[in-house]
Amino acid sequence: MGGKEGEKIKASPSALDFCRNTKNEDIHSCLFKDELVNVSDDGKTIGELKIEIEKVSYSGELVLLVHANSQGKVDGVPTGTALTAYIRQDLSVIEQHHQEYVKVPNHELEKVTTMKRDEEENVFIINTQITHGADTRSYAYTYPLDEVEGLVTEGNNIVLQRLLAKQEVQEFDDLDFISIDVESGNLFPCKYTSLPERLQKVDTKKIPVLGIERTVLSEKELPCTWQSFFMDDGHLTMRVQVGSPYVVVVDTIPQHIDRDDYEQKPIFTKKPLNWEEDAELTSMFLERKEALKADHFTYLREHPDVQALLADFMQFVLLRKPDNIVEFAGEFFSSFSSTLPETSSYKHS
Incomplete structure (x- = not known):
C-alpha cells in the first residue's frame, strides 16, 4: 500500500471545494489547443510543446481527454514526454499514461507511468517502469480512493491551471492539493500560488499575463517549482521549471477566446423540404x-x-x-x- 507513514497528507478543504464546484461551462471554455516552443538560455529553439483538451466518451461517461506532447534536444540529446489522461469534471483522474525519455547514446532513459482508478475495488493504482540502459526497475502502489482525493497529476494539472487562470479573483494561495512520488509511493503537498500580473513580449507585442506557481514539496529533496503564465482566457504563454536550462514560450499570440461567446452555437431553423x-x-x-x-x-x-x-x-x-x-x-x-x-x-x- 502506498503512502507516507505518520500524519496523512490531505488536500485543503478549499482545494476540494474548487474541484467539486467546477461547472460545465467552465470546463467547456478549457477545450482548446496550445502550441509552444522550447527555447534554450541562449535563445535557440530546441523543441516544441503541444497541449490539447477535448471531450470524449469513456465507458459511456463524458469526460475530458488531455493530450500533451513535448520533444526537443537539450545539449544535443533528444528528450521528450507523451501524456494522455482521462479526467472527470471534478478534476479526478480516471486513467493516465505518461512517458518520459532521454536518449543519451548507450545510456537511454525511459520512464513510463500508468495510473488508473478502480471504483469497483475503491482503489487508485499506480505502476511505474524505469529503464536505464539495460537496467529496469518497476514500482507498483495502491491507494484507497479517499487517500488520493485532491490528487494533482500531470494530466489534471493542465485543466486545473487553465481554470485558475480564468478566475475573477486571482488569489488562490489556500488551494493546497497533494502529489505522489511514483518511485517512493509517498504523498506530498502540492501548492499553487498566484504571481503578480506582468507583460510578456510575444512577437512585437506585449500582452498582460497572469502567473501561477506550482510547487511540489518533498521530504528529502528540494521542492520542484514551475512558474506558468496565462492569458485571461486560459491560453498558456510561458512555462519554466526553476533550475531548468530552457523555457517554454509561445511564438505567436494565441487566438483569444471570448468568455461570453465560447458556448454560443449557430441556430438553424428547420425549413420544410418538398x-x-x-x-x-x-x-x-x-x-x-x-x-x-x-x-x-x-x-x-x-x-x-x-x-x-x-x-x-x-x-x-x-x-x-x-x-x-x-x-x-x-x-x-x-x-x-x-x-x-x-x-x-x-x-x-
Missing part, C-alpha cells in the same frame, strides 16, 4: 435514380447466379408455403454456408 416542387432537386433525384438502376442492372448481368438463387428460393417458398417465412429463409440460405451445419429446407414445409 423536393417534388423544386425543379433542380427533382432533376437530381431522377438522375440519381437512373444511375442507381443502371448500376444495379449491370451488377445483375455480371452475376446471373443472383437471379437463379432468388428464383430457386421463390419456387421453394411457393411449394412449401412455410408459416414463418423468416425462419424458412434462414434455413434455406444457410445451406450455402460452409461454416454452418446442414439443415433440411423441408423443416418448415
